[in-house]
């Protein structure tokens with residue numbers, strides 16, 4: 238392993254690398270397997286076969302694994318991800334894996350092995366309960382969105398961060414796959430033929446497209462805070478007591494409501510796919526939002542760097558904007574995960590075709606409603622009511 242040039246790791250090269258980095262004791266017997274189930278990267282787990290202690294080596298590939306070598310993708314995203322993990326780790330250490338080592342040439346990040354936890358999406362689909370998941374995500378987002386915004390960091394530092402996280406290539410994926418392609422007849426879209434008329438009604442809905450265009454504009458232009466950028470339940474490890482947020486390779490300065498909306502939508506998939514889970518998901522949505530507002534308010538009152546932040550009504554306006562943006566972005570996520578390129582297992586794993594189509598139609602309807610009617614939904618209670626009416 239002496240090459241100074243990028244090469245994709247193999248399991249045996251990953252072991253060699255772990256030995257070189259002296260992560261394990263000198264005479265440890267190591268085993269390694271590639272465990273990545275994501276779309277874009279390789280993930281190696283190297284374990285000491287005696288102590289069972291492990292480490293994760295994540296490596297970016299120069300193309301998107303899901304599409305193949307025909308979709309080239311910058312290796313710089315490994316540095317973006319590692320830098321974002323370090324920044325989020327400083328702000329909210331309890332919710333972020335520790336980064337031990339990075340190499341920009343090999344596009345690798347070495348981090349804590351979280352194998353004692355489950356990916357929240359997988360666990361939720363299996364029926365596992367995560368009583369603290371929503372509280373933890375509310376705290377995580379309150380802290381990361383506050384301490385990377387102009388309210389929580391000084392002006393020059395924020396501008397420096399914004400420069401560091403321009404991330405044009407990964408933003409382009411979001412711009413296309415979330416905001417553009419699902420709303421036009423694009424070859425990247427993918428849906429059951431039975432959904433075609435529902436999909437065509439999206440493409441013809443001028444009012445809907447108008448609101449999506451405004452949401453996309455806000456994603457393109459608002460540098461409010463350093464976002465995770467891909468905060469779905471597949472980017473969250475959890476068990477009954479712990480929550481860790483991984484995979485921030487899409488991190489960039491954008492509107493805070495985008496991260497909040499992705500959490501909303503990815504919780505909603507569970508309620509849409511399993512009506513009997515509505516109470517569990519309702520609790521998660523309420524807790525997530527209420528904890529977010531409480532924590533953000535606490536930081537606002539104690540840590541605010543904005544001299545005008547005392548202005549009556551300003552805090553409420555900021556929170557209201559987060560909320561309405563989040564509803565709109567959640568609507569886009571609901572639609573793109575149903576008819577766009579990248580789907581979610583919550584919906585696609587429904588075996589009964591009639592039930593799956595019914596759930597997907599409801600998901601599309603809820604998505605449209607949230608995008609168009611976000612201004613009439615004033616509180617988390619209103620939001621829950623709208624969800625319950627759609628089910």
Ligand code: ADP
Nearest residue numbers: 273274275276277278280293349350351352484
């Ligand atoms: P991608 O960017 O390709 O989606 P992820 O960071 O989401 O990659 O990782 C893909 C998968 O690899 C995760 O779903 C999880 O199963 C595994 N994984 C990633 N990071 C860790 C970690 N720190 N500990 C244990 N498993 C991990």
Ligand code: MG
Nearest residue numbers: 275471472484
């Ligand atoms: Mg991932």
Ligand code: MG
Nearest residue numbers: 274275471472
């Ligand atoms: Mg994954």
Ligand code: MG
Nearest residue numbers: 275277484486
């Ligand atoms: Mg990723």
